[in-house]
Amino acid sequence: MASEPVQDPVTAGAPVADPIVAPMEVGDDEDNDSAYDPEDGNASDTTSLSSSVSKYRFENGRRYHGYKDGLYMQPNDEQQLSVQDMGHHMMLILLENELHLAPISENPQRILDVGTGTGIWAIDMADQHKSAQVVGTDLSPVQPAFVPPNCKFEIDDASVLWTFTPGSMDFVFFRFMLGSFSDWTEVYREAFKTIKPGGWIEHHEVAPDPKSEDGTVTPGSPFHRWGDLIFEAGDKLGKTYRTAYNTEAWIEEAGFINVVEKKYKMPIGRWPADAKLKEIGMWFRAYFEDGMEGYAMALLTRVLEWDFIEAQAFFGQLRAAFKDKKTHAYCNLTVVYGQKPLAT
Structure with missing residues (x-):
């Protein structure tokens, strides 16, 4: 049973404990074993990447997609692509080297990665599932040319009617796509149509509003203000950035059953006492700090x-x-x- 969707997450500075995820114990912000220290230092048809969809928009020193200019507010330059790959590594640590949690079949035939970015997840899935044809879609042709033979990339806008054959996909995957769509339920309905009966959908998303359990993220602090600004810009743009708080309810609304939500806390820095959380915190801080300008520059200046x-x-x-x-x-x-029901 889905929990009630949260429209306005708590942003007060008082300590707030998540009712499902246990509080994190604060430890020493030291890491003698890490190899990385962030303190150092309008056609709607699917188009093959072999076509010449490679025009870009340059603004404030960053490069953005030119195909359907302005539909997505994050850049596609090398700096942001590096951040995406960093996020992939971070998620492998969090999920203990699993690329997904949905119990998909052992020999899937068709897998779709929506908003594939650098394509790293799709490539890893193709390597892991030799039986499957893995398709990654994106607005930008920034994926590598040399990929496994069962992996391909296409330029596509997932916010409009999907062109994939209905009932053709075993698994549809989304990750870190805040601000991509005005109507997530409609996107999930397109995924529902595309997935085979018995197939699966999965979505990983980070909420952009930092919190604290001990009141150290105070009202008016930079972290607190960051969350407020992201939500404000998203609301003005007409694309909610509260996706992580509503995903479960929206997926159920689209018709999926056996829906499971797993919640995680991503510390910003190495302050947790727990060794795994300390490592995740190191990577999440780097992901956040290196990616924040690309993530927010267009929202702050355009919106x-x-x-x-x-x-x-x-x-x-x-x-x-x-x-x-x-x-x-x-x-x-x-x-x-x-999961899509066997009988629909």
């Missing part, structure tokens, strides 16, 4: 109409917050998967 200097000043405040070891911030992450 909220800030100027470039004002945005850079805010990013400077956030960088100082990342270095404050007295702040024990984390973000919520959800993994939701569900």
